Amino acid sequence: MGNEVAKDDLVKSGKICPYCSNPTDYVDSQEVYRTRSYGMVYLCRPCSAYVGVHKGTNKALGRLANAELRKAKMEAHQWFDQIARTEAGVINSVWPEFVKVTSNREKAYLWLSKMLGIAVEDCHIGMFDVETCDKVIQISKKAIENHGFGMPTRPPGIDEEFFK
Numbered sequence: 258m259g260n261e262v263a264k265d266d267l268v269k270s271g272k273i274c275p276y277c278s279n280p281t282d283y284v285d286s287q288e289v290y291r292t293r294s295y296g297m298v299y300l301c302r303p304c305s306a307y308v309g310v311h312k313g314t315n316k317a318l319g320r321l322a323n324a325e326l327r328k329a330k331m332e333a334h335q336w337f338d339q340i341a342r343t344e345a346g347v348i349n350s351v352w353p354e355f356v357k358v359t360s361n362r363e364k365a366y367l368w369l370s371k372m373l374g375i376a377v378e379d380c381h382i383g384m385f386d387v388e389t390c391d392k393v394i395q396i397s398k399k400a401i402e403n404h405g406f407g408m409p410t411r412p413p414g415i416d417e418e419f420f421k
Contacts, residue, residue, distance in 0.1 A: 277301065
């Protein structure tokens with residue numbers, strides 16, 4: 258069990274490839290993008306999987322992704338960001354209850370964590386696999402559709418104590 262936890266932490270930190278379990282290389286992103294540098298990345302050469310890092314750190318933005326997962330993450334962000342990033346605060350009509358958080362984006366990730374049935378600490382598209390990205394797409398599409406009809410999309414299983 259201890260080795261699995263340690264390996265999972267190394268995968269989440271970008272240091273181990275989730276596809277082949279080989280150590281990754283910490284390289285300039287120009288190796289991936291060829292045209293210019295966008296900062297550093299963790300790269301698994303055999304799998305062509307990579308992940309960028311937070312600017313000025315070596316902290317991975319998510320887990321390494323191959324072409325299929327990169328495409329799924331981009332589509333998941335395309336739909337979810339319509340809820341989380343809009344100035345109109347779509348999250349506040351999708352989930353109208355007041356939640357004590359500091360931003361619409363945080364509220365949107367809390368909402369998504371409840372919709373997926375996972376801990377909010379684990380709810381980040383950068384950490385998701387293809388299957389979870391597909392769920393995010395479906396959940397977000399439905400919420401946007403409901404929003405268009407003026408209907409909220411309240412997470413399941415939330416009792417009134419949650420809002421106090």
